[in-house]
Amino acid sequence: MAERLDFKQMCARFEVTPRTLRHYEYIELLFPEREGRARFYGPREIARMTLILRGRKFGFSLEEIRQWLELYDRDPEGRTQMQVWIDLADRQLSELAERRRHLDEAITELTALRDGVRRDLDAKG
Template sequence: MPVSDELSFKEMCACFDVTPRTLRYYEYIELLQPRKEGRSRFYSAREVARMTLILRGRKFGFSLEEIRQWLELYDRKGDREQYEVWIGMANQQLDVLANQKADIEAAIDDLRQLRDETVEILQNMD
């Protein structure tokens, strides 16, 4: 990839709407490995793709360690095993999110009921 196709540190932060601290942390925990030139960092298409997957994984509720292990699979084993592991991780996370959704829906129902009871109490005070 020609150097001109790489993103600078500042461009990478802007592209993904992340703070410099976040980007440095992802590099520190070896989720990203930009090319370094002195103090400057340059992010290739590979690093941009990895960042996309990292942020998508965070959105879905995966830990950074889970994401790191999954990304390492590709480096060691290739696409097929990575996809198989991803399916298992996705199924497990879908269960977690479904449980969280049920808990949130129950909390919303309880809060509505309490609010409605309170409204009724106020109306009976008049």
């Protein structure tokens, strides 16, 4: 039998808040089965959640993730989805490299400033 999680189990499995999970449903990233007021997440939704969180980890916006996930249903072979993924990844890699460059500059500058203050403090001794 295919795995099926209720709302609370889904939150626990992916370590997200109920608010986050409801938001992902609201913006149509996830489509749980509903039985009365209960929500259940099958293999498809579990896989989608894995991809959503991976995309967030890499810095993609929820809208980019939503658009990318929509391609899966429109392209059974997955070629369009793969090409879009490559394009998104290339752009994100470039952005991450730029952020790293800025962080490296900030670290170098802060280290030099700290070392200078330390020397001044030691000189006053």
